[in-house]
Amino acid sequence: MSEHDKIRELLALAAADTLTSAEEKQVAEHLRSCGACSNELAAWQPIASELRRLPTPQPSSWLVRATLARAEAKLSEQAEQEWNRRVMIVVVALAWLLTIASWPVSQFVSGRFGSLLGPKFSHTWISFAAFTALGWLAGGVAAVVLAIRQRGERRLA
């Protein structure tokens, strides 16, 4: 491709003001000695200039108001969902904490707290671990049930 053809390809982009500074220099230099390219650039200018002056269609005030109302409702709904999620996390964490804490408390109340450090130490800790695992399992089942229910609600919404 000759230098002339390369510059000619850049003229539409020159009218769109999108040339790099190196390309701009190249084009300016070429235009000084090429009448055909100068005319070609002059043909692009009115098109570019009219495109810049096209009327801007505007949305109706009704549309803006309706959009804001829907978006605000969505924002409130999301804030409420986030709040519910946090409350649920706290409640589940509290339930687990109570489950785990109930073992040493029940041992303490029944006067067998000392057995945690006594000779049947390993036996006591195996029971404690089993009790804790049961608590986690119950919590896990509750979380799965809640997740399934939430998914169902989202599908209905």
Next chain:
Amino acid sequence: MVGATALTLEGLVAVDADVVRLRRGDLNALAELVTRYQNRLYRYLLRLVRQPAEAEDLFQQTWLRVVEKIGSFDASRNFDARLFTLARNLAIDHLRRIRPESLDEPLANSSHSETVADRIPSKDQTPLDHALATERRTEISEAMAGLTMVYREVLTLRFEDEMKIEEIAQVTAVPVSTVKSRLRRSLEQLRYALEARYSGGTWQ
């Protein structure tokens, strides 16, 4: 026409502040963003789908999607790019679903709506100048509406929205070289369409 082109540096800073406030659930920030972007976003959607009723529906959907995704917005990427990308994706999904052929084929007899302010002649124009200017704009609007979607898109983003090539590349998710090539081809096709109206003459 307030807010019809890309924002200044001050405007961008204000937008960033509004985005931060919106993340915290501030409803006023949402109203400010919608007001600031309403003309640019609506124009962009209308250029893509060409039907005002569809552009209106997509306008609402875009803002609902903004609210839905505001928490995951990447702070390093400007809001303009995110907003226009969301709008673009929704418009393309809509066109694929409703009129898949419209992503390629031109639409006949389509014109762009204009505002009352646009119809008022400026003080330094004679009625004849105004009539000629209006005619030229109608011609260019019609010729533009006849181009394929990607060409209409690049023309509106560059000339009406005054986005830089790099910003257009961000919105359309293509390399800068592709944007430049689309821009050149869209201008060539537009010029060809305009000149075809004048049986071999030059559109000036």
